[in-house]
Amino acid sequence: MLLQVNFKTGKPVYLQLVDQVRYAAASGGLRAGDALPSVRQLAEDLRVNRNTIAKAYAELESQGVIETLPGKGCFLKENNTPFTKQVRQKLLLKEIDEAVVTAHHLQVDRETFLALVHERLDYFESKQEK
Amino acid sequence: MLLQVNFKTGKPVYLQLVDQVRYAAASGGLRAGDALPSVRQLAEDLRVNRNTIAKAYAELESQGVIETLPGKGCFLKENNTPFTKQVRQKLLLKEIDEAVVTAHHLQVDRETFLALVHERLDYFESKQEK
């Protein structure tokens, strides 16, 4: 579990961390029950303020990705979304549409797009199985 | 071509407009050569400042989506990206990965995900043909 930040991008540090933890969870780098680095430890390693880490963890908890046990630490939760099937698909459609719109502007054709999607799905599944 | 803004989301107004124009271009709502609403007119309609619209248009121009002719107006450009095939796929992969990670957290299975992707590709293609 390697977390890192890039100050040059302009993207908020806490959001960079949120994305990385989500990515790690989706690709098997983090499993349910795994402990995340402590707020202070990670803040020291990354040379950022405690509150920045705390904010990232708070965001992850609000998204249902992790669980924080007061005095003990933060742990990756079992993956079960609180949303209905309908709501989940709607949330996902938004991201799919963004990718499709981008593909259009980048002039990536349908076949190439689908090939990329399959490639990434395979990639994440292979990681998840290990 | 209907543009609208939502002040409650927290998402910057100018970025909302950028997304909508990109979406319109990808779904055939706007064609190459079409004029966009004038900065002042749109600002009045949406009850926002001129500069907010100007900023959205400037962003779209930097993305190569539109072209602005000083004193005349802004027009949708012919779609031709300046990027190499490799760069385009890299940019696209980023968005695809985001969707795949989200699908994992929302517990949307591979088949459902692929079905949604096909559905949206079909949708955009059908609009584009008209």
Add this chain to the structure above:
DNA sequence: TTATCTGTCCTATGCCACTAGGACAGTTGG
């Protein structure tokens, strides 16, 4: 209990994105 972890709350501060409107330059049609 004491020491040392864990996360959290508090207030303060700096910065930057966003917004705002006056003034300016290019274009068009009367």
Add this chain to the structure above:
DNA sequence: CCAACTGTCCTAGTGGCATAGGACAGATAA
């Protein structure tokens, strides 16, 4: 030329985000 349109530049104000560190509460081990 003049009026009315186009987009743009400039400066300023404001709000919110990110950062910073002190103080606090819960958990754990010696």
